[in-house]
Structure formats: C-alpha cells, structure tokens
Amino acid sequence: MIAAKDSVRALWIVLLALLGSWPCVATPTQELGKNNMLTEPEDSDDYYNTFEDPPLPTSHPSPKKETDLQPCVYDVCLEQKAPCSVLAAQNGCLCLGITLEAVTPEAPTMMSLTTEGSEGVVVRWCSPHSLVTTYSIKVVEKQRVTVDGSLRSGKLEGLNHGDKVCVIAENAAGEGPESCMTYRSEEDNVSLKAGLIGGALGLVLLAVLAVLLWKYTQRRRSGARISTQDRDDSQQALPDSNRVSLDVL
Structure with a gap:
C-alpha cells in the first residue's frame, strides 16, 4: 500500500514538473467599453485614432495673386485725378x-x-x-x-x-x-497751304494748256492733209478738160 502511494505521489510530481515547464501564453483581456488595441499617444497632432476619420485640413483664405487682379482703368493720354x-x-x-x-x-x-x-x-x-x-x-x-x-x-x-x-x-x-x-506757327501753316494750293492749280492749268495745244496741232495737221488732197485732185482733172476741148475742135 505504501508503495502505491509513493507511485501516485511520484506521478503527481512528474505532472507538476511537466506543467511547470510548459510555455505560458498571455491572452489579451478586454474590458467592457475599452479598446485594448495599441494606439499612438493622444497628444500627437500628426496621428489619429484608427476607428476615427482623419481630421480635415483647416482652410485659410489664400492671398489674391497679382495675376488675378484686373488692370486699372487708366488712360495715359487723358488727364487723371489721381496717379x-x-x-x-x-x-x-x-x-x-x-x-x-x-x-x-x-x-x-x-x-x-x-x-x-x-x-x-x-x-x-x-x-x-x-x-x-x-x-x-x-x-x-x-x-x-x-x-x-x-x-x-x-x-x-x-x-x-x-x-x-x-x-x-x-x-x-x-x-x-x-x-x-x-x-x-499758324501763319507759316497758312503760307504753306496757300503754296500747295497754288502749285496744284498751276499743274491743272498746265495740263489743260497741253490738251488744247495737242488738239490745235491735230486740227492743223488734218487741214493741211485736206488741202493737199484737193490740190492733187485738181491737177489730175486738168488733162481731162484739155482732152475734151481738143475733141470739140
């Protein structure tokens, strides 16, 4: 009987030894209402919670660029009230x-x-x-x-x-x-205008005289041609008249 008890005690000692050498695995515990996942420190501005939307960037009004400006209504040839x-x-x-x-x-x-x-x-x-x-x-x-x-x-x-x-x-x-x-001066301008007008009238008169002279020359040539032709005709008619008078005799 004593031997049986010793064998049982030895078996428990072996089991305990085996259980003591088995690796322990830590299981996460989750409390109600708490998230036990690893998160970054909350005081950092560069990170946000995994289950939350990322923060929207704050919009600031951008300064107006020079290219967006309209040109001023300013005429360099007109008198202005202000520069x-x-x-x-x-x-x-x-x-x-x-x-x-x-x-x-x-x-x-x-x-x-x-x-x-x-x-x-x-x-x-x-x-x-x-x-x-x-x-x-x-x-x-x-x-x-x-x-x-x-x-x-x-x-x-x-x-x-x-x-x-x-x-x-x-x-x-x-x-x-x-x-x-x-x-x-205005006087000089008047004299210049008068000279230009006089020169233009002189050119017109010269053109008219040239046309009249040309027409006169053409008429004289036509008259000389007609008189020459009449004289030739009279000279050709003279022998015929002499021939008629001889036939009558």
Missing part, C-alpha cells in the same frame, strides 16, 4: 508696366502744339508707364513751366516759329529723358 498707384491701392487693380518711385520716369510722348487764340500755345502729351509727380515744359532760352503729374497739357506764351518745345517727367528719383517737338 495709377493711388487707383491701384483704392480699387485693388493692377497698374500694367508702371515703374515705381525709385526709378526715374521714362520719356513722355509729345502729341501736339496747338495755337488757341490769345491764350498762347497749348502743349499736349501722353504719360509714360512710370510713376510721375510733376512735368516740366521747357523751351530753349525760356523759363520752365512745371505742372502736376496728373495733367497732360500745359500752356506757353511768346513762342516763335521754329522753337523747340520739350516735356520732361520727374519723380523722387530724378528727371527722365525729354520728349520734344518743333513749333510751327
């Missing part, structure tokens, strides 16, 4: 090709020199594609006339025929190149 830079700041438009104040202006474009009665000569020009603060109208050996940069015309007095009139654009960077035109 294009002011219009661009007020209306959010774009000044095409306008250089800034740090660059000297380009040359304006002279348009005309017109005499308007006793008011003198009116000078008209077009603005350059530059920021202009003032314009200077210059005549050789005469005092300059300065006008505001929004203007496109100015008046001069005491101009003589052949005077050279120049307009210069200026800003904080300095003066730009000048644009010039020679003044032609």
Whole structure:
C-alpha cells in the first residue's frame, strides 16, 4: 500500500514538473467599453485614432495673386485725378508696366502744339508707364513751366516759329529723358497751304494748256492733209478738160 502511494505521489510530481515547464501564453483581456488595441499617444497632432476619420485640413483664405487682379482703368493720354498707384491701392487693380518711385520716369510722348487764340500755345502729351509727380515744359532760352503729374497739357506764351518745345517727367528719383517737338506757327501753316494750293492749280492749268495745244496741232495737221488732197485732185482733172476741148475742135 505504501508503495502505491509513493507511485501516485511520484506521478503527481512528474505532472507538476511537466506543467511547470510548459510555455505560458498571455491572452489579451478586454474590458467592457475599452479598446485594448495599441494606439499612438493622444497628444500627437500628426496621428489619429484608427476607428476615427482623419481630421480635415483647416482652410485659410489664400492671398489674391497679382495675376488675378484686373488692370486699372487708366488712360495715359487723358488727364487723371489721381496717379495709377493711388487707383491701384483704392480699387485693388493692377497698374500694367508702371515703374515705381525709385526709378526715374521714362520719356513722355509729345502729341501736339496747338495755337488757341490769345491764350498762347497749348502743349499736349501722353504719360509714360512710370510713376510721375510733376512735368516740366521747357523751351530753349525760356523759363520752365512745371505742372502736376496728373495733367497732360500745359500752356506757353511768346513762342516763335521754329522753337523747340520739350516735356520732361520727374519723380523722387530724378528727371527722365525729354520728349520734344518743333513749333510751327499758324501763319507759316497758312503760307504753306496757300503754296500747295497754288502749285496744284498751276499743274491743272498746265495740263489743260497741253490738251488744247495737242488738239490745235491735230486740227492743223488734218487741214493741211485736206488741202493737199484737193490740190492733187485738181491737177489730175486738168488733162481731162484739155482732152475734151481738143475733141470739140
């Protein structure tokens, strides 16, 4: 009996030894209402929960590009109440090709020199594609006339025929190149027109005289031909008359 008990005890010891050497497998436990899957730390902005939608990117209004701007309503040949830079700041438009104040202006474009009665000569020009603060109208050996940069015309007095009139654009960077035109007085223009009209009338008269002379020459040639033919006919008829008179005798 004692031997049987010892054998049973030895069997339990062997079973216990075998169970002690068997690898243990840890099984995940899941509590109610909790997700035991591995997740990234919640304080990170670059990751989100697996069972949640990814966060939508926050939209910020993008600044307006220059290419989206409309050109300013600005005519370089018309007098403006404000320069294009002011219009661009007020209306959010774009000044095409306008250089800034740090660059000297380009040359304006002279348009005309017109005499308007006793008011003198009116000078008209077009603005350059530059920021202009003032314009200077210059005549050789005469005092300059300065006008505001929004203007496109100015008046001069005491101009003589052949005077050279120049307009210069200026800003904080300095003066730009000048644009010039020679003044032609109205009296000179009248004389020129009269000379052109007289020359045209002279050409017309010469053409008429040439046609009349040609017709007169043609008539004289026709008359000379007719008289020659009549004389030849009379000479041919003379022998016939003599022959008739001899037959009668």
